[in-house]
Amino acid sequence: MGATPAILVRRLHKHFGSLHALQGVDLEVRQGEFFALLGPNGAGKTTLISILAGLTRASSGSAAVMGHDVVRDYRATRKALGVVPQELVYDPFFTVREGLRIQSGYFGLRRNDDWIDEVMANLDLLDKADRNMRTLSGGMKRRVLVAQALVHKPPVMILDEPTAGVDVELRQSLWAFIRKLNEGGHTIVLTTHYLEEAQALCNRVAMLKQGRIVALDSTANLLNSIAERHLRIRITPDALPAGLAARVVSHIDGLHVLALDHYADLEGVLAQLRQAGVCIQEMELTQPDLEDVFVRIMGAS
Numbered sequence: 001m002g003a004t005p006a007i008l009v010r011r012l013h014k015h016f017g018s019l020h021a022l023q024g025v026d027l028e029v030r031q032g033e034f035f036a037l038l039g040p041n042g043a044g045k046t047t048l049i050s051i052l053a054g055l056t057r058a059s060s061g062s063a064a065v066m067g068h069d070v071v072r073d074y075r076a077t078r079k080a081l082g083v084v085p086q087e088l089v090y091d092p093f094f095t096v097r098e099g100l101r102i103q104s105g106y107f108g109l110r111r112n113d114d115w116i117d118e119v120m121a122n123l124d125l126l127d128k129a130d131r132n133m134r135t136l137s138g139g140m141k142r143r144v145l146v147a148q149a150l151v152h153k154p155p156v157m158i159l160d161e162p163t164a165g166v167d168v169e170l171r172q173s174l175w176a177f178i179r180k181l182n183e184g185g186h187t188i189v190l191t192t193h194y195l196e197e198a199q200a201l202c203n204r205v206a207m208l209k210q211g212r213i214v215a216l217d218s219t220a221n222l223l224n225s226i227a228e229r230h231l232r233i234r235i236t237p238d239a240l241p242a243g244l245a246a247r248v249v250s251h252i253d254g255l256h257v258l259a260l261d262h263y264a265d266l267e268g269v270l271a272q273l274r275q276a277g278v279c280i281q282e283m284e285l286t287q288p289d290l291e292d293v294f295v296r297i298m299g300a301s
């Protein structure tokens with residue numbers, strides 16, 4: 001069963017009139033991955049998700065969820081997939097619990113109350129269970145959308161900017177729950193503009209730009225793709241050996257910032273400092289983060 005990809009997208013194109021929103025996207029997400037789909041506004045993330053969810057038809061190409069083609073096998077796709085939409089869409093006439101029961105009914109699940117309670121408990125929604133949806137705050141509505149996406153225990157979950165406009169506490173509890181689901185074998189695909197969240201959570205990342213995938217790799221490889229590290233040091237006496245001049249990025253208020261191409265360069269730099277007889281007062285090695293990688297890739301491609 002591990003061989004069937006959770007998501008398989010081949011040569012996917014989407015035109016909106018003259019706008020070519022997806023320009024031949026190929027993507028495979030394996031079962032059990034925690035995957036980030038990143039890209040600037042308008043890159044095509046939501047369009048791709050809408051095609052997977054069967055809400056939008058691709059102009060050409062194919063897309064499948066757990067081996068089910070999203071067009072030919074729409075019902076099986078819906079069962080395999082839970083989508084947390086970016087927009088706060090909800091039915092204002094029902095309570096939280098009623099909404100979740102109705103949602104269960106769509107999937108033919110009748111005795112689903114134990115799972116509904118478990119999901120609500122994990123999302124801290126139990127005390128809101130009998131509240132009408134329209135009376136909830138934006139963050140609470142977002143939690144209900146997550147619960148609705150999970151009601152049928154789908155093996156694959158797509159979260160489209162689930163933490164936009166959400167407070168720190170909910171973010172943390174939401175991620176703890178999503179992590180637990182991922183550890184339990186659920187495949188998670190996440191879009192977010194908070195790149196530190198993607199870096200902390202996701203094993204693999206795809207970056208979309210103007211409808212094309214411009215980077216697709218493990219988070220670790222992407223982080224390592226920026227070779228340069230910065231070594232920040234204060235030294236006494238405050239005079240760098242001449243041999244290090246080529247590495248100087250800046251020297252402000254006694255703080256020298258030196259560029260290293262690889263971690264391995266550190267040893268040579270320290271040896272030169274030792275030879276020059278300077279004493280290190282303070283030292284920090286800063287690594288590139290996913291935002292640095294994102295900015296570089298978006299700028300270059």
Ligand SMILES: Nc1ncnc2c1ncn2[C@@H]1O[C@H](COP(=O)(O)OP(=O)(O)OP(=O)(O)O)[C@@H](O)[C@H]1O
Nearest residue numbers: 016019021039040041042043044045046047048086
């Ligand atoms: N129904 C539509 N009709 C016309 N154009 C559309 C439609 N939906 C999306 N687009 C356009 O397609 C492009 C991709 O939009 P999409 O919403 O997929 O981007 P996104 O990566 O999700 O952006 P964001 O980060 O802002 O959510 C944009 O230029 C958008 O204006």
